[in-house]
Amino acid sequence: MLILSVESSCDETAVALVRDGREVLTDCIASQLALHRIYGGVVPEIASRKHIEAIYGLADQALLRANVTRADIDAVAVTYAPGLIGALLVGVNFAKAAALALDVPLVPVHHIRGHIAANYLAYPDLQPPFLCLVVSGGHTMLVDVQDYTRMEILGGTRDDAAGECFDKVARMLDMPYPGGAALDRAAQSGDETHYVLPHSKISGNPLDMSFSGLKTAAVNLIHNAQQKGQEINVPDLCASFSAAVSEMLIPRAMQALELTGRKTLAVAGGVAANSRIRADLTRETQKRGVRLCMPPLSLCGDNAAMIGAQGYYEYLSGNLADQTLNAYATKSMEGETL
Ligand code: KG4
Ligand code: ZN
Numbered sequence: 001m002l003i004l005s006v007e008s009s010c011d012e013t014a015v016a017l018v019r020d021g022r023e024v025l026t027d028c029i030a031s032q033l034a035l036h037r038i039y040g041g042v043v044p045e046i047a048s049r050k051h052i053e054a055i056y057g058l059a060d061q062a063l064l065r066a067n068v069t070r071a072d073i074d075a076v077a078v079t080y081a082p083g084l085i086g087a088l089l090v091g092v093n094f095a096k097a098a099a100l101a102l103d104v105p106l107v108p109v110h111h112i113r114g115h116i117a118a119n120y121l122a123y124p125d126l127q128p129p130f131l132c133l134v135v136s137g138g139h140t141m142l143v144d145v146q147d148y149t150r151m152e153i154l155g156g157t158r159d160d161a162a163g164e165c166f167d168k169v170a171r172m173l174d175m176p177y178p179g180g181a182a183l184d185r186a187a188q189s190g191d192e193t194h195y196v197l198p199h200s201k202i203s204g205n206p207l208d209m210s211f212s213g214l215k216t217a218a219v220n221l222i223h224n225a226q227q228k229g230q231e232i233n234v235p236d237l238c239a240s241f242s243a244a245v246s247e248m249l250i251p252r253a254m255q256a257l258e259l260t261g262r263k264t265l266a267v268a269g270g271v272a273a274n275s276r277i278r279a280d281l282t283r284e285t286q287k288r289g290v291r292l293c294m295p296p297l298s299l300c301g302d303n304a305a306m307i308g309a310q311g312y313y314e315y316l317s318g319n320l321a322d323q324t325l326n327a328y329a330t331k332s333m334e335g336e337t338l
Contacts, residue, residue, distance in 0.1 A: 001019065001020055001021075001074045001075065001312060001315070002017060002018075002019050002025075002068065002072050002073055002074050002075075003017070003018050003019075003021075003073070003074065003075050003076070003077050003107070003308045003311050003312055003315070004016075004017055004059070004062070004073045004075075004076050004077070004098065005017075005018055005076075005077040005078070005109075005304045005307040005311050006076070006077070006078040006079065006091045006094055006095045006098075006304055006307065007078075007079045007091060007111075007114070007302055007303060007304040007306075007307045008051045008055065008079065008083075008087050008088060008090050008091030008094075009079045009081075009082070009084065009087060009088050009111050009302070010042060010047065010083055010084060010087060010137070010302060011031070011032045011033060011042045011047050011087075011302075012029050012030070012031050012032070012301070012302045012303070013029070013030045013032070013050065013051045013054040013058055013090075013091075014027065014028065014029040014030070014058070014302065014303050014305075014307075015028050015055065015058040015059045015061075015062045016028065016062060016303065016304035016305040016307070017062055017066045017068060017073075017308070018121075018305055018308025018311070018312065020312060021117075021120060021308070021309045021310075021311075021312030021313055022120055022121065022124050022309065022312075024121055024305045024308070025065075025066035025068065026062050026065040026066040027303050027304055027305040028058045028061050028062045028065065028304070029058075029302075029303055029304070030050075030054040030058055032046070032047060032050045033177075033178075035050065036177065037176050037177050039177075040171060040177050041167075041177055042084070044084045044085075044086055044087065045086065047084055047086070047087045048086035048087050048089070048090055051090035051091065052090050055090060055091070055094050056094075059094070059098070070102055071102075073098075073102055073104060074104055074105075075099075075104050075105045075106070075107055075311065075315055076095045076098045076099040076102070076104060076105075076106055076107065077095070077107040077108075077109050077307050077308055077310070077311025077312075077314070077315070078092055078094075078095035078106070078107070078108060078109065078307065078325075079091055079109055079111045079307050080092050080108040080109065080321070080325060080326070080327050081108075081110055081111065081327060081328035081329070081330070081331035082110075082111060082112075082138070082328060082329055082330045082331050083111055083138075083329065084329070085327055085328075085329045088328075088329070089327045091327075092326070095325075096323055096325060100323060105315060105320050106320060106321045106322065106323075106325060107311040107314050107315050107320060107321070108314070108319065108320075108321045108325055108337055108338060109307045109310045109311050110310075110331065110333045110337070111307075112134055112136070112139055112141075112143075112268075112269075112333040113149075113151070113310045113314075113333050114306040114307040114309070114310045115136060115268035115269045115306060116143065116145060116151075116266065116268045116310070117306050117307075117309035117310035117313070118268055118299040118300065118303070118305070118306040118309065119266040119268065119293045119295055120309045120310075121295070121299060121305055121306065121309050122293065122294075122295035122296060122299055123266075123293050123295075126266070126293055128145045128146060128147045128148055128150075129144070129146050129147070129262060130145050130262055130263075130264035130265065130293070131143070131144055131145070131154075131253070131256055131257055131260055131262040131264065131265050131266070132145050132265070132267065132268055133249065133253045133265065133266070133267045133268070133272070133281075134267075134269050135161075135162045135163065135249065135267065135268070135269045135270075135271035135272055135274075135277070136161065136163055136268070136269030136270050136271060137161060137164060137167070137178065137180075137270055137271075138161050138164070139156070139157075139161055140156055140157040140161045140162045140163075140209060140211070140249075140271075141153050141154075141155065141156030141157070142154045142156065142207055142252060142253060142256045143333070144256075144260055144262070145266070148310075148313035148316070148317065149313055149314055149317040149319060149337075151333060151334055152334060153332075153333070153334055154207050154256050154259070154260070155205050155206070155207025155208045155209065155252060155256065156207075156208065156209065157208070157210065157211055158202065158208055158209070158210050159210055159211060159212035160211045160212045160215055161211070162211055162245050162248075162249065162271045163178070163180055163270055163271045164211075164215075165212075165215040165218075165245065166178075166179065166180035166183055166184075166241075166245070166271065166274075167179050167180055168215055168219065169183060169215065169218045169219065169222075169237075169238075169241055170182055170183040172218070172219055172222045172223075173186075173237070173238070178270075180270065180273075180274070181273065183238045183241070183242070184238075184242065184273070184275055184276070186234050186235050186238040187235060187238035187239040187241070187242045187275075187276065188235070188239075188275070189235045190233070190234075190235030190236040190237070190238050190239030190240070191233075191235075191236045191239060192236070192239040192240045192242070192243040193240075194233060194237075194239075194240060195221065195233075195236060195237050195240040196240070197214055197218060197221075197240050197241060197244045198213055198214060198217050198244075199214075199244065199247060199248070200213040200248070206252070206255060207252050207255060207256055207259075209248050209249065209252060210248070211245070211248065214241070214244050214245070214248070218237065218241050221237070222237070239276075242274065242276040242277075243276060245274075245276075245277070246274075246276050246280045249277060250277070250280045250281060250284055253265060253281070253284075254284055254288065257288065257290055262290075263289075263290055263291060264290065264291040264292075264293065265281070265285055265290055265291070265292050265293070266292075266294075267281065267292075267293070267294050267300075268295070269300060270300055270301045270302070271300075272294060272295070272300045273297045273300045273301070278294055281294070282294075314337060319337040319338075321337075321338060325338075
């Protein structure tokens, strides 16, 4: 089954062609990063306008690159939540028009479910159940993937997402938006013991997390140094910060494995590209004899191939939409699709 998939929830316009949820024929991405960078973050109006400009050309490009025709498409899948509402609406309306014109089913896909499904592309033999650590720019949570379309959130951040914190601290260090990857690179040569950053204690659900205290501590440390005219050792601070984020995530992921008895841990989302988090996960899962699935960096960030992968399984589960499909800025990834 050939799915044309569309992603436009934030600042990447993407169109892919994916066969049977596992084989990517092509994944075309138009990034708007350079445009938003001058504002230090994503400007929603600009994002929507640029999605409109890019999406038709990208779809033509995808067909051309994959050497398929419109008649070969069996369904259209699209990210319908969560994200920037104006940005999502561009993809949803394009997908609705495409499904109507091609007379094929329309499949709504939750963005986070898509991130998780990037693992199906990277690991063709991977099947639920497994545990997934989702760490993106806007979400940080531990998800028990019981089946392709049945998922339970076991714990998550009570405040900021890990990616937001990486970006905020990177911005304070004058790194271009989104600074997570630059902060990661700087951390490579740093000494993580130089700066002592706090580790938040959280009562209640042991799998919940908190990043705002850590973010504020790092921001204050930079401010104080600036006010006193002191130099910050950027690599050292980046190394301490990355270590602190990892120490919030990894023990909880390990505890979730113990609680659920799952033998496979997958990771998903842009922050899953972080080298410290990847190294810590590799070491800790090896110790426990747990299989670790970490998609390549190209599949960790936003893309449409992951939407095509999840779209296939949503289709098989009968989760289809009609021309009344709407977009939603927020929506839980558990439970019913619509
Ligand atoms: O999943 P994603 O592409 O977009 C969302 O759906 O949010 O994630 C983007 C986030 C940004 O916050 C970016 O700074 C972060 O992923 N990121 C990283 C790294 N590469 C990307 N954070 C830490 N280390 C990295 N290597
Ligand atoms: Zn994303």
